[in-house]
Amino acid sequence: MIVEARGLGFTHRAGTAALSDVGFAVERGQTVGIVGESGSGKSTLVRLLCGLLPGYTGSATYAGREIGDWLREDAREFRSRNQLVFQSPSGSFDPRLRLATSLAEPLRSLARRKPEPGELETQLGEVGLSAELLSRYPHELSGGQLQRMALARALVVNPAVLYADEPTSALDVSVQAQVLNLLMDIQDRLGATLIVVSHDLAVVARLCEYVFVLRAGSVVEHGETTALLRSPASPYTRALITAAESVALDRGVSPVRGGAARRTIRGWRPHG
Numbered sequence: 001m002i003v004e005a006r007g008l009g010f011t012h013r014a015g016t017a018a019l020s021d022v023g024f025a026v027e028r029g030q031t032v033g034i035v036g037e038s039g040s041g042k043s044t045l046v047r048l049l050c051g052l053l054p055g056y057t058g059s060a061t062y063a064g065r066e067i068g069d070w071l072r073e074d075a076r077e078f079r080s081r082n083q084l085v086f087q088s089p090s091g092s093f094d095p096r097l098r099l100a101t102s103l104a105e106p107l108r109s110l111a112r113r114k115p116e117p118g119e120l121e122t123q124l125g126e127v128g129l130s131a132e133l134l135s136r137y138p139h140e141l142s143g144g145q146l147q148r149m150a151l152a153r154a155l156v157v158n159p160a161v162l163y164a165d166e167p168t169s170a171l172d173v174s175v176q177a178q179v180l181n182l183l184m185d186i187q188d189r190l191g192a193t194l195i196v197v198s199h200d201l202a203v204v205a206r207l208c209e210y211v212f213v214l215r216a217g218s219v220v221e222h223g224e225t226t227a228l229l230r231s232p233a234s235p236y237t238r239a240l241i242t243a244a245e246s247v248a249l250d251r252g253v254s255p256v257r258g259g260a261a262r263r264t265i266r267g268w269r270p271h272g
């Protein structure tokens, strides 16, 4: 397992218990979805697993080592191996900086180096963006372009695990499919582990081979996506499926039950 949690608990400073007794396990190279209604703890879980929320209880490991220990002993290495893309592309970039500067920031702060000549341009090509965008400011890009830019910035340090928290929720429906396709393409090419948070089961059905369902800070059910969608054990999961199906039908796209989990891609692994 590349990421694993046992008996994991977390209480926010304000006193809100966001996670309790969470069990979670992801194999290297897997594409895993975390679904649940608003407030179920999805973002808290991925932020914690990315090392952004210290002070958890129970166990959470990356590559067999406790995340708390990574952060104390080797935080830069941990962060370069675990990258997170947030929901809001515009909020992810400093509006005062040209995108070349923002894109190079993880290299500077985590890998302690400057970009090689042509490196940023190549990275942009990987996410289908033109190199000329490097000299622009965030407000000069569309939401879809900025989300691609956020992906490029996360990938610049070659992470082993890419977390995406509601990667398409802030985008127009027409752009959502492009970003989902890009995520699938990235996973195909890099073989990185991809962990996607979404309140929308249709997104997870499309992208992920395995899914965890969160409710009120606990995992109520998990399993292979296709099997879980076909025969959910809990009424909560059934309700999420029904909600996603009605949204899908409203949008005129295939309902989630028809969505198939993706194949497992086991190619080159960054960070071995």
Ligand SMILES: Nc1ncnc2c1ncn2[C@@H]1O[C@H](COP(=O)(O)OP(=O)(O)OP(=O)(O)O)[C@@H](O)[C@H]1O
Pocket (backbone or CB within 6 Å): 012, 013, 014, 015, 016, 017, 018, 036, 037, 038, 039, 040, 041, 042, 043, 044, 045, 199
């Ligand atoms: N920074 C914070 N301070 C205090 N409480 C928080 C904080 N962030 C989240 N919470 C609380 O923790 C619980 C879980 O929230 P979280 O954002 O992880 O859920 P979520 O499933 O990601 O929800 P959403 O889909 O709405 O983003 C909620 O009760 C929320 O109010």
